[in-house]
Amino acid sequence: MDKDGFEANDISMGRLPQNLKERFQLVEVDDPRVAIALFHIDTDGFGPGMKPLTYNEVRIPCLKKEGEKTNKIVKEHKVQWQTYGCSIMMDKWTAKNEKVIINVLVNSPRGSVFLESYDASDSSTNSNKMFNLFEKTLLKIGKENVVQIVIDNASENKKAGDILKGVFLKHFWTPCVAHCINFDVWSHFQAIKIHSYFSQRPLLLNITRRYTNQRNLGKSVKTRFTTAIMTLHSFYLQKKNLRTLFMSTGWSKIIYAKEALGEEVASYIVGPYFLNDTVQALKVCNPLLTVLRLVDGERKSPMGYIYEAMDRAKEAIKKAFDKDKRKYESF
Structure with missing residues (x-):
């Protein structure tokens, strides 16, 4: 292996503790799991007999090389900024x-x-x-x-x-596009606010599983907005079971039933507006998910595609409401 090859290996080995720390949430760089990983690199990745880096080698020369590499990347970006x-x-x-x-x-x-x-x-x-x-x-x-x-x-x-x-x-x-969508949609629909009530009460989620055949109401995904929409979809599928829960004697016995907010949530879900509100929220939010996926994507810069994506989302929302302006105008 030539000198450049050894230097590349040194840098890769120097990065390893931080990479493992980020992936496995290690507390200390000298965690024994790092030592095990270094051992595998020593025997499998770089060939028998290659000496692992010392603490000072990682701290001084490798860190300096990483800094130089990072500065080079930033300089390449700066050329584009000026152009x-x-x-x-x-x-x-x-x-x-x-x-x-x-x-x-x-x-x-x-x-x-x-x-x-x-x-x-x-x-x-x-x-x-x-x-x-x-x-x-x-x-x-x-x-x-x-x-x-x-x-x-x-x-x-x-x-x-x-x-x-x-x-x-x-x-x-x-x-920010994502923040605007979050804020605007959150302010319109009571059904989305119900998602927050459930997500902040793990015990209530556990009780709910008894009525939903052990199915979870929500699924944690990349963004808060997407998580809320996935939960709303679960609300729609489990609408009968949710009403059964809030009309049961089991609900009246738990602490949440005595809270003012708990009473409000129960009254809303059992009442006549819950289903319609959930359906309307999904009609609005599903097209917006496409926009958020574009914004959060890492394959290409979304800046040049945002306006077209928003126009398509608006058209999809109009179509979902049968182009009845009274129903979609506020969105």
Whole structure:
């Protein structure tokens, strides 16, 4: 094996602990499972006698090479930013320690690349601080290269976006497609809100299985919206069993029946609007799933296909309601 081959093997072995940590959620890099994996690489993957990397070899030369490789990838993306322009995408999420983290990615015809992340625990609900973050990122990339900033449409982000458009007249703030669909559909249908009630009460889900032939009401999938739609479909299939549950003496004996929200849910499911509301929600949401699959897909950049996908979804929704404008207009 030549020098380049050995270096490639060293880098692969250096990545292994982190790859295993991400896949198997290992707590420590020196977990014994890593040692076992390294042993298999030693004997099977790279041939007998190849020496595994030491701690310092992983920490210093391998890490440096990985940094150089990553910087090279980012530089290749920057060429595209300068030629075709780019979109800044900000993903806000809450870590296990309750810190609010904003991941900053940049999208161009080359694809998406991670740029950096911020601890936004003290600024995520402040529109002025969010604008400062927008401005800082915009200037770092080069305002002449940026077309828009994409982030969820929380109120502070909307205000920050309005400030952005006032200061940088040629730039746009665009709300995230997935977040808009989630928010808009959630606000329309009581049936989708019922999904949240069930998902937050594991004990209730277990009790429900007694009435649904041990079938689960929901299935966790990639996005919250998709999970809700899968659950709604289960609600529709199990509508008789759900009504049997909430009309039974077993329901009246459990703690949830005494909650105000529990009484509201039971009354809704037993009442006359549940079935119709569920059917209407599915008519609206199923076409939107196609849009979300496009947005969440990783095979190609979805930016150039979003408007056509939304137009097709609108046509599918109209058709589902027999083109009765009174029924679909609010969506």
